[in-house]
Amino acid sequence: MTPSSARPNGCCTPFCEAGGVRELSLYWKVCLTNGAVFVVGALALALSPARVSEQVLASEAVVLTAGLVLMLVVNGALLRLSLAPVDRVIRAMATVDLAHPGARLEQPSSGPGARLVEGWNDLLDRIEAERAAGGARALAAQEAERHRIAQELHDEVGQSLTVVLLGLKRAEDQVPPDLPEIAEGLALVRESARAGLDDVRRVARRLRPGVLEDLGLHSALAALASDFAALDRGHLTRTTSPGLPPLSSDAELVVYRVAQEALTNVARHAAAREVALSLTRVGETVVLEVRDDGRGVAELRPGSGVLGMRERASLVGGELTIESAPGQGTTVRLVVPT
Ligand SMILES: Nc1ncnc2c1ncn2[C@@H]1O[C@H](COP(=O)(O)OP(=O)(O)OP(=O)(O)O)[C@@H](O)[C@H]1O
Ligand SMILES: [Mg+2]
Known part of the structure; x- marks a missing residue:
């Protein structure tokens, strides 16, 4: 030994x-x-x-x-x-709860325990720094993947549908005047192809929030609100407090994606009349809230949408809560540290 x-x-x-x-x-x-x-x-x-x-x-x-x-x-x-x-x-x-970073033990002034407490606090510092860096990497990877899919949808599916549209138009123009029913049929197919192309463009736009990069969070939320209004699934009111503290670009992306999913859920599940989207400052945090007065649920079973919102929130040290009750609507709340 x-x-x-x-x-x-x-x-x-x-x-x-x-x-x-x-x-x-x-x-x-x-x-x-x-x-x-x-x-x-x-x-x-x-x-x-x-x-x-x-x-x-x-x-x-x-x-x-x-x-x-x-x-x-x-x-x-x-x-x-x-x-x-x-x-x-x-x-x-x-x-220790690594989902709530920042908790540290009080440092004793001397003794062998002091060294241990110092080592433990240092270890937590390193783990939290690594988690934050890992979170940023995961967000970047998710966004890169979305960009790639959006690009492919736009360049490949979009191009093919455009070729189909032009071909249909040419065929329609060549139909002899004594066969109007064929021209009508072709026009209907062309309309469907155009609707498909619009869908592809809309999905590609949702996958790649160019407006967020170009014009910032407020304009991106305004664009989301007008997309929601076009769906006619409830009247939306948008409030943004003036003088919000600046957020990191990762945090802005998370706020945008959470608002996007929450509004999609309202459109798909809520049957709401009034919907309120707000972005406010509460102390050292920025709070996004999407509240609807729709049907609500007694027990919300998270699907990939809700899980994705939670995961994204935790990647920037934020917290997501969802309150819902039958007949009393649903409120999605995201709190992000500034
Ligand atoms: N605003 C809402 N009003 C009522 N129910 C909701 C609302 N938001 C979410 N839910 C309920 O929570 C469930 C989980 O939502 P989640 O977004 O995770 O999944 P999803 O919307 O069904 O599918 P996806 O994974 O494509 O988003 C929904 O199926 C729905 O029952
Ligand atoms: Mg969903």
């Missing part, structure tokens, strides 16, 4: 060096604390007038018990002083 594996803390000497500071290892601190208590106990026994007879007398038993209790109390108090932060770190490890 190597010397380092013989010791629980892996130090070769009673001293450990970390962060440029040399101090006693936890193992040696516990040993020395206990040793000091036992030495004091032994000295008290040796130097005080108290003696133990062969047959322990009642008075000696009382003195021994008092001494033992005193040693236990002193030992407990000293160990507690050293090891309380260790317990706090163990508790924090069991209960």
Whole structure:
């Protein structure tokens, strides 16, 4: 067995060096604390007038018990002083919620626990930084994929439908005047092809919010609102507080995508009369709310839309809540830190 594996803390000497500071290892601190208590106990026994007879007398038993209790109390108090932060770190490890970043343990001024608490807080810093970077990478990857699909829809499906439209128009023009029913049939097919082309363009536009990049969040939300109005699935009121703090481009994208999905859900599921979309500042956060007075649901079973909204919110350290009750509508609320 190597010397380092013989010791629980892996130090070769009673001293450990970390962060440029040399101090006693936890193992040696516990040993020395206990040793000091036992030495004091032994000295008290040796130097005080108290003696133990062969047959322990009642008075000696009382003195021994008092001494033992005193040693236990002193030992407990000293160990507690050293090891309380260790317990706090163990508790924090069991209960840490990485979905709510920022919680840190209070740093003790000295002792082996101080090093542990410092290490734990540093570890949380690194994990949260890595999660934030991972979130940004995931968002970027999702958007890149959407761009690619939008491009392909536009360039391939869109082009093919345009060719079909032009071909139909040419065929229609060549139909002899004495066969009007064929011309009518071709016109109907051409109308369907045009509607298909419009759908492809609309889907491509939804996949790639160019307006967000070009004109910013407010215009992008206005564009979403007018797309929603065109669906005729409820009267929409849009409110944006003046002087909103600036958001990162990732956070803006998340606000936009959540508003988009929430409005799509209203159009698909709510049967609402009034819909309110608002973007406001609450303290150090920006809050997006999409509220409808539609049918609501007793228990909302998240599909990929709701799961996607939650996932996106967490990627920028935001929080998404949905309240819904039968007959009382649904409210989607996204809180994003600024
Ligand atoms: N505004 C709303 N009003 C009423 N029900 C809603 C509303 N929003 C969501 N729901 C309910 O929540 C469910 C989950 O929504 P979610 O967006 O996850 O899935 P979806 O819209 O059914 O499908 P998709 O994955 O394509 O978005 C819906 O099926 C619907 O029952
Ligand atoms: Mg949905």
